[in-house]
Amino acid sequence: MSAYAELERRFRRLALLDEAAAVLAWDKAAMMPAGGAAARAEQLAELEVVRHQAATDPALADLLDAAEADEAALDGWRAANLAEMRRRWRHANAVDAGLVVAFSRATSRCEMRWRTARVENDFAGLAPDLARVVDVVREIAAAKADAFGCGPYDALLDQFEPGARSARIDALFADLGAFLPDVLDRALAAQAAAPEPLPLDGPFAEADQRALGERLMAALGFDFDHGRLDVSHHPFTGGVPEDVRLTTRYERDDFTKALMAVLHETGHALYEMGLPREWRRRPVGEARGMVLHEGQSLLIEMQVCRGSEFLTFAAPLIAEAFGREGPAWSADNLLRHYRRVAPGPIRVDADEVTYPAHVILRYRLEKAMIAGDLAVADLPAAWNEGMRDLLGLAPPDDRDGCLQDIHWPDGAFGYFPTYTLGALAAAQLYAAARAADADIVPAVMRGDFAPLVGWLRANVHALGSRHTTDEVLVRATGRPLDAAAFKRHLEARYLA
Amino acid sequence: MSAYAELERRFRRLALLDEAAAVLAWDKAAMMPAGGAAARAEQLAELEVVRHQAATDPALADLLDAAEADEAALDGWRAANLAEMRRRWRHANAVDAGLVVAFSRATSRCEMRWRTARVENDFAGLAPDLARVVDVVREIAAAKADAFGCGPYDALLDQFEPGARSARIDALFADLGAFLPDVLDRALAAQAAAPEPLPLDGPFAEADQRALGERLMAALGFDFDHGRLDVSHHPFTGGVPEDVRLTTRYERDDFTKALMAVLHETGHALYEMGLPREWRRRPVGEARGMVLHEGQSLLIEMQVCRGSEFLTFAAPLIAEAFGREGPAWSADNLLRHYRRVAPGPIRVDADEVTYPAHVILRYRLEKAMIAGDLAVADLPAAWNEGMRDLLGLAPPDDRDGCLQDIHWPDGAFGYFPTYTLGALAAAQLYAAARAADADIVPAVMRGDFAPLVGWLRANVHALGSRHTTDEVLVRATGRPLDAAAFKRHLEARYLA
Numbered sequence: 001m002s003a004y005a006e007l008e009r010r011f012r013r014l015a016l017l018d019e020a021a022a023v024l025a026w027d028k029a030a031m032m033p034a035g036g037a038a039a040r041a042e043q044l045a046e047l048e049v050v051r052h053q054a055a056t057d058p059a060l061a062d063l064l065d066a067a068e069a070d071e072a073a074l075d076g077w078r079a080a081n082l083a084e085m086r087r088r089w090r091h092a093n094a095v096d097a098g099l100v101v102a103f104s105r106a107t108s109r110c111e112m113r114w115r116t117a118r119v120e121n122d123f124a125g126l127a128p129d130l131a132r133v134v135d136v137v138r139e140i141a142a143a144k145a146d147a148f149g150c151g152p153y154d155a156l157l158d159q160f161e162p163g164a165r166s167a168r169i170d171a172l173f174a175d176l177g178a179f180l181p182d183v184l185d186r187a188l189a190a191q192a193a194a195p196e197p198l199p200l201d202g203p204f205a206e207a208d209q210r211a212l213g214e215r216l217m218a219a220l221g222f223d224f225d226h227g228r229l230d231v232s233h234h235p236f237t238g239g240v241p242e243d244v245r246l247t248t249r250y251e252r253d254d255f256t257k258a259l260m261a262v263l264h265e266t267g268h269a270l271y272e273m274g275l276p277r278e279w280r281r282r283p284v285g286e287a288r289g290m291v292l293h294e295g296q297s298l299l300i301e302m303q304v305c306r307g308s309e310f311l312t313f314a315a316p317l318i319a320e321a322f323g324r325e326g327p328a329w330s331a332d333n334l335l336r337h338y339r340r341v342a343p344g345p346i347r348v349d350a351d352e353v354t355y356p357a358h359v360i361l362r363y364r365l366e367k368a369m370i371a372g373d374l375a376v377a378d379l380p381a382a383w384n385e386g387m388r389d390l391l392g393l394a395p396p397d398d399r400d401g402c403l404q405d406i407h408w409p410d411g412a413f414g415y416f417p418t419y420t421l422g423a424l425a426a427a428q429l430y431a432a433a434r435a436a437d438a439d440i441v442p443a444v445m446r447g448d449f450a451p452l453v454g455w456l457r458a459n460v461h462a463l464g465s466r467h468t469t470d471e472v473l474v475r476a477t478g479r480p481l482d483a484a485a486f487k488r489h490l491e492a493r494y495l496a
Numbered sequence: 497m498s499a500y501a502e503l504e505r506r507f508r509r510l511a512l513l514d515e516a517a518a519v520l521a522w523d524k525a526a527m528m529p530a531g532g533a534a535a536r537a538e539q540l541a542e543l544e545v546v547r548h549q550a551a552t553d554p555a556l557a558d559l560l561d562a563a564e565a566d567e568a569a570l571d572g573w574r575a576a577n578l579a580e581m582r583r584r585w586r587h588a589n590a591v592d593a594g595l596v597v598a599f600s601r602a603t604s605r606c607e608m609r610w611r612t613a614r615v616e617n618d619f620a621g622l623a624p625d626l627a628r629v630v631d632v633v634r635e636i637a638a639a640k641a642d643a644f645g646c647g648p649y650d651a652l653l654d655q656f657e658p659g660a661r662s663a664r665i666d667a668l669f670a671d672l673g674a675f676l677p678d679v680l681d682r683a684l685a686a687q688a689a690a691p692e693p694l695p696l697d698g699p700f701a702e703a704d705q706r707a708l709g710e711r712l713m714a715a716l717g718f719d720f721d722h723g724r725l726d727v728s729h730h731p732f733t734g735g736v737p738e739d740v741r742l743t744t745r746y747e748r749d750d751f752t753k754a755l756m757a758v759l760h761e762t763g764h765a766l767y768e769m770g771l772p773r774e775w776r777r778r779p780v781g782e783a784r785g786m787v788l789h790e791g792q793s794l795l796i797e798m799q800v801c802r803g804s805e806f807l808t809f810a811a812p813l814i815a816e817a818f819g820r821e822g823p824a825w826s827a828d829n830l831l832r833h834y835r836r837v838a839p840g841p842i843r844v845d846a847d848e849v850t851y852p853a854h855v856i857l858r859y860r861l862e863k864a865m866i867a868g869d870l871a872v873a874d875l876p877a878a879w880n881e882g883m884r885d886l887l888g889l890a891p892p893d894d895r896d897g898c899l900q901d902i903h904w905p906d907g908a909f910g911y912f913p914t915y916t917l918g919a920l921a922a923a924q925l926y927a928a929a930r931a932a933d934a935d936i937v938p939a940v941m942r943g944d945f946a947p948l949v950g951w952l953r954a955n956v957h958a959l960g961s962r963h964t965t966d967e968v969l970v971r972a973t974g975r976p977l978d979a980a981a982f983k984r985h986l987e988a989r990y991l992a
């Protein structure tokens with residue numbers, strides 16, 4: 001067997017262990033009773049140890065060297081697969097088993113603590129566990145920085161978005177940061193001058209909300225023979241490409257959030273479902289990174305489903321699902337609800353004009369924590385100051401301030417920026433899609449998403465990790481990631 | 497680290513891999529969309545390969561030898577744990593990795609085929625896949641027979657019920673086979689002379705059936721912080737002791753089967769929930785075998801819940817759950833339904849008088865298939881002939897004949913006899929429990945199951961695999977497994 005073939009065999013095992021862990025993680029969030037948590041943590045930790053052992057088997061170094069020496073024998077997909085295997089090997093081998101276990105323990109413990117600390121608005125109770133997580137993540141970041149020859153925070157970014165560097169994000173976020181306050185002021189003024197949306201009175205039975213979500217998921221191309229929709233505290237997309245598990249959460253008196261969350265997750269699901277089957281269980285066959293992943297979900301949710309064409313199609317289905325009628329259930333009124341701009345303290349409730357400010361705040365703070373310039377104890381004050389600076393508001397308490405997100409307790413430093421980079425990618429890709437195929441928008445209005453999803457499949461999904469994110473964007477849109485399309489989108493939608 | 501301690505560490509990994517596989521298997525039956533089957537089969541197969549590699553690591557042989565040489569240093573629990581580790585090592589090391597993969601592939605494929613073949617009454621469509629499973633199982637049986645120094649079929653029995661031997665089962669089943677036809681005739685005659693039960697008219701909403709099941713599960717001691725009730729095609733108990741997953745299936749026009757299935761599975765669940773926590777993730781801490789497991793479920797379902805005391809407690813709750821009233825909903829009438837004797841072709845619908853005949857048939861046929869005396873192609877004819885012989889009836893078709901069970905497609909040869917051995921154990925244990933504590937029966941009538949479950953916990957559950965099945969029975973009932981208590985039970989219930 002060639003070194004390359006043996007590498008494929010070994011990475012197939014890693015992929016299958018990841019798949020098993022993904023199903024266990026979905027179950028933990030969507031099905032598991034609370035009393036199963038400790039046992040599940042042990043199961044996931046053991047899978048991680050087994051995975052780490054396989055990913056750091058000393059034989060891999062020689063196999064990678066041998067395959068790279070013979071790289072000329074590989075076609076483009078295989079060469080990209082080999083490069084991706086090397087990148088993953090670097091990540092896995094930069095940290096020793098003790099640090100992997102320390103990360104798993106610290107984050108499991110901190111995440112569990114966070115669940116009560118958030119409810120009880122108890123930052124002091126979380127702080128020691130969070131400080132431990134930050135310490136471990138800083139150790140990991142330092143080790144990976146050595147391995148990749150980059151800065152510690154950049155090494156964390158690379159875990160979620162390969163090749164991402166904070167210097168470029170600084171520039172993109174500076175550009176956005178300079179642009180957004182003025183747009184926000186003008187959007188709020190335009191909104192104040194327009195009629196208030198008519199109320200959408202509840203209650204909305206969960207079963208009806210779910211049926212509506214499933215109907216629109218199916219319209220978008222979600223294949224229920226290869227996936228499910230369930231409930232969890234935070235909406236997410238889990239499972240595996242042949243069996244994609246979406247979750248949302250329902251509010252009895254407001255269907256609008258759960259519905260948009262379902263459509264958002266459907267964007268993630270379509271990416272997973274559209275990955276190249278012939279490269280399944282090989283690194284090159286997986287999604288490129290979190291920028292394009294979030295780009296897919298925000299393209300579907302923000303660009304398409306909050307657009308007037310989609311709501312023209314969906315409004316009668318929404319009214320029918322809840323047995324309602326009248327002017328509140330028109331596409332125009334739904335559009336007013338779905339385009340409401342309102343600065344607030346909570347990221348997951350934010351509109352698309354203010355969302356980047358939430359991300360920029362977290363990006364600044366996590367960079368400072370990783371650099372050692374911000375102590376966990378000082379986080380609440382820094383958070384509140386940042387919110388005042390960026391959005392001109394003060395969170396009522398830590399629960400709706402620095403305790404609101406699971407990401408840091410979970411150890412996911414370097415993840416937040418991908419939300420806003422994804423928003424930029426979504427705008428850039430949708431603009432290119434509309435330019436490439438004039439039927440995409442009229443088809444959306446008819447409830448036909450095949451032209452749109454076909455374009456996304458060809459230009460993003462089916463490419464897996466064959467190219468870098470910027471290469472994908474250059475091929476599809478003519479230029480690397482920037483903020484131009486996103487700015488035009490905000491102006492067109494909120495200032496017109 | 498001592499050899500024994502190192503063995504515990506290694507078997508802990510095996511236990512955790514088993515737990516991960518158990519959750520994936522539950523999900524497969526209760527949650528997974530059909531299109532996820534192929535990917536799930538690969539995930540489970542890979543976990544099995546990883547598990548098999550760990551279970552056949554050459555270092556284990558030396559560790560077992562060293563620990564056994566120093567066995568005098570171990571207390572009773574640890575000595576039993578070591579013996580159980582040796583038994584498992586023998587099972588794992590008897591078969592090579594190729595055979596393990598062949599088994600996993602053949603059974604995954606055959607099980608999926610069976611799902612449609614049964615619906616379509618298409619035995620010919622299943623036969624090639626089933627023949628492949630039989631071939632692989634015969635290879636495994638031959639290899640394990642060598643390792644254990646027993647016959648091939650006995651080696652398969654040992655996988656489910658350690659120490660079980662077909663010579664003893666032959667004798668027990670001959671005893672039962674001679675006893676049952678006469679009891680059946682007399683029970684049918686007594687039933688014909690008694691008034692017909694009043695009909696329990698449906699429909700019964702699934703949500704109401706589920707709520708009733710959960711209420712009675714809770715009364716029996718099932719802890720919903722450590723488990724769930726869901727739906728699958730066949731009721732089963734899965735998950736792990738801290739998170740036990742029960743399933744049932746509901747019929748709209750008949751609640752009685754789903755309810756008793758829930759109570760049956762609750763018996764399994766109580767065993768899992770009652771295993772000794774201090775021996776968790778060690779072989780000695782696991783359930784003893786399928787005879788005592790089925791003994792627990794049949795004790796709860798058949799001995800307790802189809803008894804007049806339980807139904808006296810449950811009748812008003814059942815009536816309330818469905819908003820019904822009147823004489824049909826009395827304990828007496830429910831009892832008549834739940835004691836109905838009616839020979840029929842379907843095992844899972846069989847009453848407890850005719851159930852052993854279904855098991856004896858399967859036992860005879862699977863022994864013959866493993867011995868090479870019965871070809872898969874000849875199974876339908878042999879099945880139908882056996883049904884005529886044992887119960888005097890002919891199945892209408894293969895769907896309700898030899899296609900009805902998942903066990904053989906799933907590769908579970910040597911499992912069927914444990915159902916009836918479990919029925920014998922259930923009768924023997926419940927008789928001993930009543931003799932040991934006179935409050936058990938009156939407490940059941942009050943809906944208080946603590947005395948019963950306390951006795952089971954002390955005499956069965958908390959013992960894990962510390963003793964053999966016969967040792968458990970001798971300690972709890974004064975004698976090894978036999979049919980005497982079961983015979984007395986049938987006479988008392990059906991001929992009184």
